[in-house]
Amino acid sequence: MTATKGLEGIVAATSSISSIHDGVLAYRGINIDELAERASFEEAAYLLWYGKLPTKGQLAILQQQLSDYAAIPESLVAQMKLFPSDSNTMAVLRTAVSALALYDENANDNSRESNQTKAIKLQAQLPTIIAAFARIRKGEEPIAPLKNVSLAHNFLYMLSGEEPDPIAVKALDQALVLHADHELNASTFSARVTIATLSDIYSGITAAIATLKGPLHGGANEAVMKMLTEIGSLDNVEPYILNKMANREKIMGFGHRVYKNGDPRAKHLQKLSRGLGLLKGDSTLYEMSVRIEELVTSQKGLKPNVDFYSASVYTLLGIPSDLFTPIFAISRLSGWTAHILEQLDDNRIIRPRAEYTGLTNQKYIPIDLR
Ligand SMILES: CC(=O)SCCNC(=O)CCNC(=O)[C@H](O)C(C)(C)COP(=O)(O)OP(=O)(O)OC[C@H]1O[C@@H](n2cnc3c(N)ncnc32)[C@H](O)[C@@H]1OP(=O)(O)O
Numbered sequence: 001m002t003a004t005k006g007l008e009g010i011v012a013a014t015s016s017i018s019s020i021h022d023g024v025l026a027y028r029g030i031n032i033d034e035l036a037e038r039a040s041f042e043e044a045a046y047l048l049w050y051g052k053l054p055t056k057g058q059l060a061i062l063q064q065q066l067s068d069y070a071a072i073p074e075s076l077v078a079q080m081k082l083f084p085s086d087s088n089t090m091a092v093l094r095t096a097v098s099a100l101a102l103y104d105e106n107a108n109d110n111s112r113e114s115n116q117t118k119a120i121k122l123q124a125q126l127p128t129i130i131a132a133f134a135r136i137r138k139g140e141e142p143i144a145p146l147k148n149v150s151l152a153h154n155f156l157y158m159l160s161g162e163e164p165d166p167i168a169v170k171a172l173d174q175a176l177v178l179h180a181d182h183e184l185n186a187s188t189f190s191a192r193v194t195i196a197t198l199s200d201i202y203s204g205i206t207a208a209i210a211t212l213k214g215p216l217h218g219g220a221n222e223a224v225m226k227m228l229t230e231i232g233s234l235d236n237v238e239p240y241i242l243n244k245m246a247n248r249e250k251i252m253g254f255g256h257r258v259y260k261n262g263d264p265r266a267k268h269l270q271k272l273s274r275g276l277g278l279l280k281g282d283s284t285l286y287e288m289s290v291r292i293e294e295l296v297t298s299q300k301g302l303k304p305n306v307d308f309y310s311a312s313v314y315t316l317l318g319i320p321s322d323l324f325t326p327i328f329a330i331s332r333l334s335g336w337t338a339h340i341l342e343q344l345d346d347n348r349i350i351r352p353r354a355e356y357t358g359l360t361n362q363k364y365i366p367i368d369l370r
């Protein structure tokens, strides 16, 4: 038995949800480039869950369900008011999703029908949780979700209490489409491992959120913004990046386990970043990002991943950097839950082996003789 570090190249599941072949990402066989340009997040989520694009009627039903389920239990809001105001936002989300199970009498029902309903409920509730905490920590009351608007619209509205700019809604919606699923990434794998023990969907999503939080995975988008802030100006990009590379430090938002010739989602986020910068009349973050990309690509051969340009996109939308990874979670919830449903459709516990590298043939030494 020989272990492969980080399970690189190991095929650990079959899935018909999303694929990466020759650097092309597709959801249910539809190229992400086409979905990014044409689909709404709700359509993409429907596609991931049900395997095909919705008709107008099916989409209307899903939108209605997302509206109907968006409120969160009052007792959860009361609990969030007790959280320290400087809590890590992914820790808040992880705790809140885990707590949601306590308010759902069907939490342990693992039938497909029940889990599909819970997936839609969680999809509706995640934006409400995040927006509520973003306000609570500033001493403000949470804002109730609107009816009959898109998930992107509702999230921006619940953050600020103001009608969001349609351009901001469109940009966030596109970012959500781009982040919705990604084959067997670390957080999706966590969700599948957890549900495969026949635990429950809340456990699976709690595990997935916990896994997404790390800066080598979803947490990289916040880390990219920290780096851009530290750099501070276009002039400082070169010395900062060269110094990091000389010290063999990682440049966040670059590199990928699967894509070696570039992440197909990055170009869409780059375009969004450029467009929003022009619209705001401040392209500094965009220009800094492009310069970082030029340097890292030419010096290290590493390409930006999905997290790199999303940092400037969200900042240009006026979103605080510690909400970037929770936004990733809002989107990825659709993929996680699609994978949970798929895992349960043909389940077997996930239990690989480890290559033992420790001592052998040791004897027990009585405590007085050690
Ligand atoms: C949504 C997502 O999860 S996308 C990924 C988000 N994460 C990041 O942006 C964090 C920065 N990137 C990384 O840490 C890595 O590239 C990962 C975690 C994404 C992939 O990790 P791995 O597949 O194990 O990396 P991989 O084997 O391709 O690395 C090859 C070499 O490139 C280096 N490398 C990889 N990424 C970077 C980076 N961002 N900056 C500097 N060097 C890097 C590695 O250190 C390694 O060098 P070595 O051979 O001298 O040890």
Ligand SMILES: O=C([O-])CC(=O)C(=O)O
Pocket: 181, 182, 184, 185, 186, 217, 256, 257, 258, 305, 306
């Ligand atoms: O697939 C991965 O390893 C990470 C990633 O890009 C994602 O989850 O979107």
